[in-house]
Amino acid sequence: MAAPRIWGLWSFCCRGWSRVLPGCRLPGLRSSWPRGPLGARPLSQEKRATETHFGFETVSEEEKGGKVYQVFESVAKKYDMMNDMMSLGIHRIWKDLLLWKMRPFPGTQLLDVAGGTGDIAFRFLNYVQAQHQRKEKRQLRAQQNLSWEEIAKKYQNEEDSLGGSHVMVCDINKEMLKIGKQKAHAQGYKAGLAWVLGDAEELPFDDDKFDVYTIAFGIRNVTHIDRALQEAHRVLKPGGRFLCLEFSQVNNPLVSRLYDVYSFQVIPVLGEVIAGDWKSYQYLVESIRQFPSQEEFKEMIEDAGFQKVTYENLTSGIVAIHSGFKL
Amino acid sequence: LLFFLCSRLASALRGTRAQPPAVAHRCVHASVSRPSSDQSERTREPPRAFDPALLDFLVCPFSKKPLRYEASPNELINEELEIAYPIIDGIPNMIPQAARMTHQNKKKKWSSIRSYLKTTTHTTKFSKYHPPFKKPEWGFPGGASG
Numbered sequence: 505m506a507a508p509r510i511w512g513l514w515s516f517c518c519r520g521w522s523r524v525l526p527g528c529r530l531p532g533l534r535s536s537w538p539r540g541p542l543g544a545r546p547l548s549q550e551k552r553a554t555e556t557h558f559g560f561e562t563v564s565e566e567e568k569g570g571k572v573y574q575v576f577e578s579v580a581k582k583y584d585m586m587n588d589m590m591s592l593g594i595h596r597i598w599k600d601l602l603l604w605k606m607r608p609f610p611g612t613q614l615l616d617v618a619g620g621t622g623d624i625a626f627r628f629l630n631y632v633q634a635q636h637q638r639k640e641k642r643q644l645r646a647q648q649n650l651s652w653e654e655i656a657k658k659y660q661n662e663e664d665s666l667g668g669s670h671v672m673v674c675d676i677n678k679e680m681l682k683i684g685k686q687k688a689h690a691q692g693y694k695a696g697l698a699w700v701l702g703d704a705e706e707l708p709f710d711d712d713k714f715d716v717y718t719i720a721f722g723i724r725n726v727t728h729i730d731r732a733l734q735e736a737h738r739v740l741k742p743g744g745r746f747l748c749l750e751f752s753q754v755n756n757p758l759v760s761r762l763y764d765v766y767s768f769q770v771i772p773v774l775g776e777v778i779a780g781d782w783k784s785y786q787y788l789v790e791s792i793r794q795f796p797s798q799e800e801f802k803e804m805i806e807d808a809g810f811q812k813v814t815y816e817n818l819t820s821g822i823v824a825i826h827s828g829f830k831l
Numbered sequence: 832l833l834f835f836l837c838s839r840l841a842s843a844l845r846g847t848r849a850q851p852p853a854v855a856h857r858c859v860h861a862s863v864s865r866p867s868s869d870q871s872e873r874t875r876e877p878p879r880a881f882d883p884a885l886l887d888f889l890v891c892p893f894s895k896k897p898l899r900y901e902a903s904p905n906e907l908i909n910e911e912l913e914i915a916y917p918i919i920d921g922i923p924n925m926i927p928q929a930a931r932m933t934h935q936n937k938k939k940k941w942s943s944i945r946s947y948l949k950t951t952t953h954t955t956k957f958s959k960y961h962p963p964f965k966k967p968e969w970g971f972p973g974g975a976s977g
Contacts, residue, residue: 672888681922698885701924706892708925713888 535570556727559790565727572725573677575784576620580679580780583621585689589778590771590785598823599720602749603627605816606716610636610667615714615739617704617721617732619673620680622687622697629693632669666696672714674702675722705731709739717741720749724795733808740830746810751792752801752817752824759820767792798824881905881918891916892927908933 556565563571579586587595595626597598602624608614610632610820616624650658675681702708704719704726717736726732756758768791775785796804798815801824805813810828817824883900890897891909898907899914906915907923914930917924 519878644867676926678919678922682920684918685922698882698888699922700885700889701919701922701929703892703926706927708889708892708923710888710890710895710897 509826519592526805542750557791557794559787559794567591568727569676571787572727575787576677576725577679578781579779579784580620580677580683583680583683584623586775586779586785589752589774594819595721598749598818599623601818602718602720602747602825603631606718606745606747607826608632608635608669608716610639610669612669612715613713614669614671614716614718615674615707615709616671616673617707617717617719617736618676618725619718619720620675620684622673622684624720625671625673625684625716626688626691626693628671629666629669629696632666632696635784636667638663643688664695670696670698672698672700672709674700674704674707676701676703705735707735707739711738712741713739714744716745716747718747718749721751723748723750724791729804729810733805733810737809742830744830746805746828748801748805748826750801750824751795752815752821752825753797754821755817756820759822763822798826881921881923885923889923889925891930892925893930906931 513775554564554566555562556568557563558568558571576583591598597654606628608628608631612628612632614625614628616622616628619625647654673681673684675684678701681701688694700708704722705728717740719732719736723729733746740746754763771786771789772782775788781787795801798817798821800811802815805826805828809830811831813826813828815823815824815826851901856937877967881900886900886907889907891912891914893914894909894912896909896911898909900906901908901915903914905918907918908915909930913933914931916925916930
């Protein structure tokens with residue numbers, strides 16, 4: 505039974521690398537992988553209130569949270585290594601660029617949501633410490649003629665090497681946080697770091713608390729992105745910055761083809777071979793395709809109340825950093 | 832760039848401590864304050880104690896009110912709603928579904944707590960952040976169900 509191809513959409517029979525056309529992302533379409541071609545069932549074009557997408561599947565909103573939790577619970581132990589393998593180490597540069605864009609100063613309160621294994625948090629602490637040390641060097645150069653009392657005072661005061669900066673790592677998944685905490689302990693990060701299990705849609709923090717809110721590669725897994733954005737707006741201080749690092753739409757057609765082939769042919773295979781988990785990595789690449797484009801996401805951020813919202817494409821749009829201010 | 836990438840990847844695969852990614856183009860490497868040679872003091876497990884300084888930041892995700900720390904059952908308690916959040920391995924579990932009702936409160940149901948909250952502080956806080964001139968197209972949490 506030949507299935508009518510509608511809008512040139514993907515064929516689930518070969519589970520191939522077809523790209524979702526922009527604007528045709530209909531969550532009413534079901535994944536017919538075990539059942540057959542799409543055209544056999546009636547398509548619902550309206551987004552039902554209680555249904556959402558889990559990769560290319562349609563699931564209820566209650567189910568999505570649980571399924572995403574299971575995905576990350578199973579990938580937690582090899583998360584960092586798989587990130588390195590899949591992105592060929594480029595994810596480190598993306599995260600570094602996020603920090604350089606943030607330019608935190610000593611005394612910044614950072615909230616890192618969905619920051620399970622602590623990559624952003626550790627980079628933040630390093631950056632702030634480096635800044636503090638540079639400041640001390642500058643002070644030393646300027647103060648070559650100190651009196652003995654001042655020198656003695658310097659030895660007595662144990663100055664906070666972070667300058668009052670603090671980072672709160674919040675994640676919904678216990679396994680990811682456990683791995684993050686072990687990493688922190690292994691690498692010797694003690695001060696200025698806190699770990700909390702929390703839901704991005706209902707953050708357990710009071711209003712106007714944080715200077716910067718970051719969410720790196722996490723917001724596409726949230727069931728209600730608008731709620732997460734509103735919570736972000738709530739917990740930020742006036743003048744606070746929202747930063748989101750996320751996979752996005754590629755703007756170059758050649759890169760896009762290569763990226764599709766790589767995503768759908770190589771990544772799940774890597775996942776199966778290294779982590780023994782095909783489905784989680786299939787979900788990963790599908791969820792990237794389901795995420796709104798840079799402009800759409802920018803509008804969502806503006807709707808949540810942020811101002812001066814901008815985005816910057818990295819690696820021709822594979823990843824984008826969205827930034828907004830609460831003014 | 833390639834050399835940079837290769838060196839990073841090599842260090843990761845070797846399993847050594849990753850170099851702190853400080854501002855690379857200025858070639859400044861942060862040296863994080865680490866316990867230098869006190870190997871005997873460093874345990875294999877990360878510390879499990881809850882840091883009470885977190886209480887300044889944490890509030891109940893339902894009512895956004897401050898919490899009280901109880902050391903004996905190792906929980907964070909919201910007196911008003913009579914619910915308690917567990918602390919596991921030093922990490923407070925603040926997910927709304929994880930809250931446990933304290934023993935005085937067994938008769939109250941979850942639905943009554945949420946509907947109480949909807950009529951009092953919860954939705955008023957959200958409505959404060961609703962931009963007055965532009966209605967959000969992506970949905971609004973006012974009618975959210977537990």
